[in-house]
Amino acid sequence: MCVTQEREKTPWGGTKTRKVVNILLKVLGAIVIAILLFVAIVYTVNKISSHSEQKRMETYGQHVSVDGKRMNVTIQGEGDETVVILPGYGTASPALDFKPLITELSPYYKVVVVEPFGYGLSDQTEKERSTANIVSEIHEALQSLHIDRYILMGHSISGIYSLDYVNKYPNEVRAFVGLDSSAPALSEKKIDSSMTRPLKILRELGFGRLQLKLGADPYDGLPYDEQTKEQLKILINKNMYNTTQLNEAESMYSNFIAAEQLTFPVNLPVLFFIQKNHPATDRWIPEHEKLIKDSVHGEVVLLEANHYLYRSHAKEIAEKFRGFMTSP
Structure with a gap:
């Protein structure tokens, strides 16, 4: 039972x-x-x-041959002096992104915006994104345009590349202007392929576009017309997480370490525009002051702005820059 x-x-x-x-x-x-x-x-x-x-997508600027590839460069203004602008990491379209600053500078200077490989309308490259290679490519682009005397102006990571650049070509660079430019002592974290590989997959699947769609508009309330903002969105989607930029991210840590051994030439005028209240470190201002402590003509200007201060404070930057360059 x-x-x-x-x-x-x-x-x-x-x-x-x-x-x-x-x-x-x-x-x-x-x-x-x-x-x-x-x-x-x-x-x-x-x-x-x-x-x-x-x-x-609308084309702009002109292509120059660099290392067998096409690098896009825009030139605006006909001043006697030339200002060469270099972008921060990941800037989708340097020529359009710097538009407010270009507008303020071009009545007085010849303004040249270089779009490195992987940026704007330039080709991509498989070549290592070391500082040495990036600097060499930018210099080749300027040489092909017969630009051999200029003021270098760099945003964010271009401050690291520019530090190398002014030491390699001291007879060409008349001054350096940092737009919240990176300081060698404040290194980025090390990134390897295990971290960038998922981003490549997400890009191919289209999740980069979804991320941008759900995020805030970085140009909202800023002096950009609707046509420019539309083109910026197109180029952000085109270039976001591209292979060249991800390779640059993987090289970033070693590029910072190499820059720690460099200083600005004593006689080179250096002007820093930096955000007054950095959200992640209290060393932002002191480290920039250290970079110019031995400079004969160096100055730090603090702005109530975020990292992309040239978007919101273009007029103030241009006016201060002009005064700096004409002062004895």
């Missing part, structure tokens, strides 16, 4: 367990299908949008 009862309970319990397992498998299957469908939609939308944007 007892054996019979046990046999009756066992099938009943097994059936109930199987039902629960089947329900869980169906739920899991539905979740997997939903995720795959979502990924497929994001991928498809990105492909269609990219194709559409390619047709709407």
